[in-house]
Amino acid sequence: MIVIIGNGISGVTAARNIRKRSDEEIIIVSSESDYFFSRTALMYIFMGHMKFEHTKPYENHFWKKNRLELLNAFVLNIDMDNKSLTTKGGNTIKYDKLILATGSKPNKFGWKGQDAEGVRGLYSKQDLDYIEQRSTRIKKAVIVGGGLIGIEMAEMFLSRNIKVDFLIREDYFWNNVLPNSNSKFIMKHFDRHHGLNMIYSEELDVINTDENNEAVSVLTKNGATIKCDFVGLTAGVSPNIQFVKDSGIKCNRGILINEFFETSAKDVFAIGDCAEFKIALPGRRPIEQVWYTGKIMGETLAKNLTGDKNAYNPGYWFNSAKFMDIEYQTYGTVLNQLTEGQEEFVYEHPKQEILLHFVFEKASRKFIGINNFGIRMRHPVFNNWLLNNASIEEVLTDLKSANFDPEFYTKYEDDIIQQFNEKFGTSIIVNKAKWWQKLIKA
Ligand SMILES: Cc1cc2nc3c(=O)[nH]c(=O)nc-3n(C[C@H](O)[C@H](O)[C@H](O)COP(=O)(O)OP(=O)(O)OC[C@H]3O[C@@H](n4cnc5c(N)ncnc54)[C@H](O)[C@@H]3O)c2cc1C
Incomplete structure (x- = not known):
């Protein structure tokens, strides 16, 4: 019997593949x-583009058909000696192998008022239901913490004409991840959004409440009081593992695992947002809280448990997101600051909201990664370049082949290359022939 705790992308992928x-x-x-x-x-769902039903990747009959038993219950405890779980309803479930895929929870840093009414993060379906149910009485929200989920929450509120003050501790947006030039570009875009007031270098101190324990305002660390009807807590997420810790399985910030997802307990494995690699892969973080890595972990663990043992190997890093109207993708490694021996080239379109940020090795010219904003690039093409150690010159001359929207390059490819040549004293030219050859072959 294999028991999986968590029906998110990681747990479900493991189940399907087993x-x-x-x-x-x-x-x-x-x-x-x-x-x-x-x-x-x-x-x-909040913005009215879809209903909750539409977010379910499988029909309800899928589970029975595939003999995947589902149990809606909260697990309180793991008894490793007896290989069993206890649920809140008092049931005991025996396992031969246990997979922990319990995801994350929004961070709370002990702020006064953090558990008041009208204060919430955005992680679960219950969070969304809560925000929906209160939304008609929210005229103004304060959002705390400048990451991707905070920006999604801001977009949700703006779509209903709810004004947003967004407190960001840093002086640049998301610059624990993005280089400053990229943050500034996104910050300019935020300025264009009516009703969105970004407040940088400012932190939440206290959430003030009324006699009904409802949030009414926030006090910032710099002493400003901002009136509001809702406080969104989006200062990152952390692994949702309290009961795992209490059960005695070794944890740090997440459940500690090796490259085969094995925890400190026999026959107990952890995958997805809740897991923390004891030794992170080169250039990667020990906890990876994104959709596709949860999927790869689920697939790999399923193989491991069915006789084909493999270490976690997610390939080159990639991610995508949206900052209001600007799409963002990243392939390979672009850190917020260059490391020793790296060089960068940033192209910003003079009129449209488009920015491309390339990083490469100075000496060998090897391409290392790209952040692209406002324009979509093809993942397989970049993956191929990374796998084959392509040089920055090869990438730039053939960039058109990575583009979803070749129109853009017809107009601007010469511009990008010219700027690169001017900056680095090179004389590369656009590889139009190669592009057309590829088209003919296709
Ligand atoms: C608003 C939002 C937007 C996001 N957008 C993106 C995006 O655009 N791209 C991207 O790559 N990633 C995105 N992410 C992150 C991504 O969704 C997560 O990395 C991923 O869903 C994690 O999957 P998981 O299976 O590890 O955990 P989860 O999806 O969190 O599933 C874990 C489940 O386990 C349950 N559980 C936990 N403890 C117990 C217990 N004791 N008993 C029973 N059940 C328990 C939880 O309730 C939960 O349902 C977003 C996240 C959020 C919140």
Whole structure:
């Protein structure tokens, strides 16, 4: 019997892939929702683009058909000696192998008023339901913490004409991840949004409440009082693992695992947002809280449990997101600051909101990574360049082949290359022939 705690992308991917390769009995225990849904789509429900039902990747009959038993219950404790779990309802579930895929929870840093009414993060379906149910009485929201989820929450509120004051501790947006030039570019875009007031270098100190314990204002560390009807807590997420810690499995910020997802307890594995690699892969973080890495972890663990043991190997880093109207993708490694021996080239379109940021090795010219904003680039093409150690010159001359929107390059490819040549004293030219050859072959 394989028991999985958590019906998110990691747990469900593991379950589906084990089922493809084995007839072993599988139970998925999870307490947030009866069925797996796409967490990344929560904002679109609020904005009216889709209904909750549309976020479920599988029909309800899928689970029975594939003999995946679902149990909506909250797990309180793991008894490793007896290989069993206890749920809130008092049930005991035995396992032969246990997979922990319990995800994350929004960070709270002990602010006074953080558990008051009208104060909430955005992670779960319950968070969304809570915000929805209060939304008609929110005229002004304060959002705390400048990452991707905060920006999604701001976009949700703006879509209903709710004004937003957004407190960001740093003086640049998301610059623990983005280089300053990229942050500034995004910050200019935010300035264009009516009703969105970004307040940099400012932190939450206290959430003030009324006699009904409802949030009414925030006090900032610099002493400003901002009136509001809602406080969004979006200062990052952390692994949701309290009961795992209490059960005695070794944890740091997340559940500690090796490259095969093995925890300190026999036959207990951890994947997805809740897991922390004891030794991170080169250039990667020990905890990876994104959708596709949860999926790869689930797929790899399923193989490991069905006789084909593999270490975690997610390939080159990539990610994508949206900052209001600007799409963002990153391929390879672009850190917020260059490291020793690296060089960068940033192209910003003079009129349109488009920015490309390339990083490469100074000496060898090897291309290392790109951040692209306002223009979509093809993942397989960049992955190929990274795998084949392409040089920055090869990437730039053939950039058109990575573009979803070749129109853009017809107009601006010469411009990009010219700027690169001017900056680095090179004389590369656009490889039009190669591009057309590829088209003919296709
Ligand atoms: C608003 C939002 C937008 C996002 N957008 C993006 C994006 O655009 N791109 C991207 O790559 N990533 C995005 N992410 C991150 C991504 O959604 C997560 O990395 C991913 O969903 C994590 O999957 P998981 O399976 O590890 O955990 P989860 O999806 O969190 O699933 C874990 C489940 O386990 C349940 N659980 C926990 N403890 C227990 C217990 N004791 N008993 C029973 N059940 C329990 C939880 O309730 C939860 O349902 C976003 C996240 C949020 C919140």
